[in-house]
Amino acid sequence: MPLSYERDGAWLKRCLECGQEKAADLYSFHANLASSDGLASRCKVCANFSRQAGRYALPKGAVKQAVTESQGQCEICGDVGKLNVDHSHDTGDVRGLVCTSCNIGLSFFRDNAAALRRAAEYLEAPTRPQWFKQPSIQTANSRKRGGARAGAGRKRKSEERERLASFKRPNASV
Helix, strand or coil, X not given: XXXXXXXXXXXXXXXXXXXXXXXXXXXXXXXXXXXXXXXXEEEHHHHHHHHHHHHCCCCCCHHHXXXXXXXXXXXXXXXXXXXXXXXXXXXXXXXXXXEHHHHHHHHHCCCCHHHHHHHHHHHHCCCCXXXXXXXXXXXXXXXXXXXXXXXXXXXXHHHHHHXXXXXXXXXXXX
């Protein structure tokens, strides 16, 4: 069978690793100018699994098996999509599969579980400090774009000044 072939008007190619027939294009396969059809022999999904397994010294097929077992879901948020191998930056041990957003979020917290717990508590807090409950301030740009108070009528400047004067800022010296 040729590397790429036409069936029902569509050009297809079979991945040599997973055996699936996929569109013979650069969306499904990486470019390989040494190949007669200009496409790599493995699909992008299999190439990604193989690359991640090699990076973390995992056995061949381990990442693909883990994705299959997790049904393609991120272990943190549960979203289905492209998954990344998550690992400890201290020990190098693989922890699991997470989506790109969760992987980036973990990296921003530098693998600090205590900071992540504090962030979760912060998000779940029902109220904010009194000093943070400031009145909304309408800017010239928000009026142009239809901001929060667009169409609500214009207040006189004196009323606006009174409203802003009632806002108490926290003491900077504390």
